[in-house]
Amino acid sequence: MSNGRPSQAMRYSWVKRLSKLFLEPKDQEQLIDLLRSASQRHILDAEALSIVEGALSVSQMQARDIMIPRSQVVMVSRDASAEETLKLITETAHSRFPVIDDDRDDVIGILLAKDLLSAVVNAGKFKFDLREIMRPAVFIPESKRLNVLLREFRARRNHMAIVVDEYGGVAGMVTIENVLEQIVGEIEDEHDIDDDAPILQRNGSMFTIKALTPVEDFNEHFDANWNDEDFDTVGGLVVNQFGHLPERDEKITIGRFQFTVIRADNRRIHLLEMQMLQEVEQDSDPE
Numbered sequence: 001m002s003n004g005r006p007s008q009a010m011r012y013s014w015v016k017r018l019s020k021l022f023l024e025p026k027d028q029e030q031l032i033d034l035l036r037s038a039s040q041r042h043i044l045d046a047e048a049l050s051i052v053e054g055a056l057s058v059s060q061m062q063a064r065d066i067m068i069p070r071s072q073v074v075m076v077s078r079d080a081s082a083e084e085t086l087k088l089i090t091e092t093a094h095s096r097f098p099v100i101d102d103d104r105d106d107v108i109g110i111l112l113a114k115d116l117l118s119a120v121v122n123a124g125k126f127k128f129d130l131r132e133i134m135r136p137a138v139f140i141p142e143s144k145r146l147n148v149l150l151r152e153f154r155a156r157r158n159h160m161a162i163v164v165d166e167y168g169g170v171a172g173m174v175t176i177e178n179v180l181e182q183i184v185g186e187i188e189d190e191h192d193i194d195d196d197a198p199i200l201q202r203n204g205s206m207f208t209i210k211a212l213t214p215v216e217d218f219n220e221h222f223d224a225n226w227n228d229e230d231f232d233t234v235g236g237l238v239v240n241q242f243g244h245l246p247e248r249d250e251k252i253t254i255g256r257f258q259f260t261v262i263r264a265d266n267r268r269i270h271l272l273e274m275q276m277l278q279e280v281e282q283d284s285d286p287e
Contacts, residue, residue, distance in 0.1 A: 031056070032053060032056065035049055035052055035053070036049065051183055051184055054182050054183035054184065055183050057182065058146040058147050058150070058179065058182050058183060059145065059146070059147040061145070061146045061182065062142060062143050062144060062145060062146065063140055063141070063142055063143070063144040063146065063149060063161070063163050063174050064142035064143070064163065064171065064172075065146075065247075066146070066174060066178045066179070066181075066182060066248075067142070067163045067171065067172035067173060067174045067178070067248075068172050068173045068174065068175075068178070068248070069171075069172045069248065069249045070104065070170050070171055070172050070173075071249070072172075072249065072262065073098060073104075073170075073172060073173045074088065074092050074094060074097060075097060075098045075099070075100045075104060075107075076088065076097045076098070076099050076100070076111055076130065077099075077100060078099055078100065078101055078108060078129075078130055078131055080130065082116065082119075082120055085097075085111070085116055085130070086116065086117075086120070089113045089116070094113070095112065095113045095114070096110055096111070096112055096113070096159065096160050096175075097110070097111045097113075098110060098111075098137065098160075098162060098170075098173065099111050099130055099131070099134045099137075104170055105168075105169045105170050107137050107139075107162050107170060108131070108134070108137070109131065109134030109135060109136060109137050110134060110135045110136070110137050110160060111130060111133070111134045111135075112135065115133045115134075115135070116130075116133065119132075119133050137162050138156070138158055138160070138161045138162065139161065139162050139163075139164050140161045140162070140163055140164070140174070141163070141164060141166075142163055142164070142165055142166075142171055144161075144163075146179050146182060149161065149174070149179060150176070150179045150180075153176045153179070158176075159175055159176045159177075160173065160174070160175050160176075161173070161174050161175075198210035198212065198213040198217070199213060199217070199218070199221055202273075205275055205276040206273065206274070206275050206276075207273070207274045207275075207276075208262070208271065208272070208273055208274075209234060209271070209272045209273075209274050210234075210235075210270070210271060210272075211233060211234060211235025211236075211238070211268065211269045211270050211271060211272060212233050212234075212235060213233060213234045213235075214228070214232060214233060214234075215227075215228035215231060215232065215233065215234060215237060216228050218234050222257070222276070224255070224257075234272065235268065235269050235270075235272070237254075238252065238254070238259055238269070238272065239268075239269060241254055245264075245268070245269070246261045246264065246269060247261065247264060248261055248262065248263065248264050249261065249262075253277070256276060256277045256278070257274055257275070257276060257277065258274065258275045258277055259272050259273070259274050260272065260273040260274075260275075
């Protein structure tokens, strides 16, 4: 006989529904808050949290957000000789190059360094047409979502796409590494700057500098007198001077140094190109 009290099954069902009401996230923002809370309670480690946040952010980002700008894309002319192309490969250490016809908006294919080397070895000579060994180029709009692009990269076993604007002109280039770095952070390979030598001289006045380079090391290397009390790294100091998190290709001049952001994501900058300008009377400290 019922005594008017809810049964154990009813109480369990009510508690289960109430738990879902409070625990199940209703949107992505609530999900991230729950994950951050779990990280604070040491249920989820910081690295795993960063990867999850990166994976979630990828679905909200477009190719234009991470593409290498057209001005920074190293391209090869269809008429370039094997000698010229091999020299370019050696100088840049890149493995893939867009091949252009008459101008930089006319990409006709992609040259893989390994294909060129194989052709040289097999042919035993340097006389051949690049168009015979280049591969088809993949073109995507600037608005392509990164999560969709990553799926297409995997499905097609492709590592590079040419980004075109609304008029059909080349806006830039994006690689699978660019997309993955939004999820797992910076991916370093054998061509990146070594941690033991974070400042690399490109020519007389041009340098590539890791954003995590200590300000103290920068001062010593360039005979500068930047204040290292407020900021430990060059990247932190540069971001402070920008007043916002800069995007790729943004420039800023600090004293006798001009910085260009050449690698960044939606969380921090990774790599800077720096040009030393003409000496000024006094090397002003960044405030």
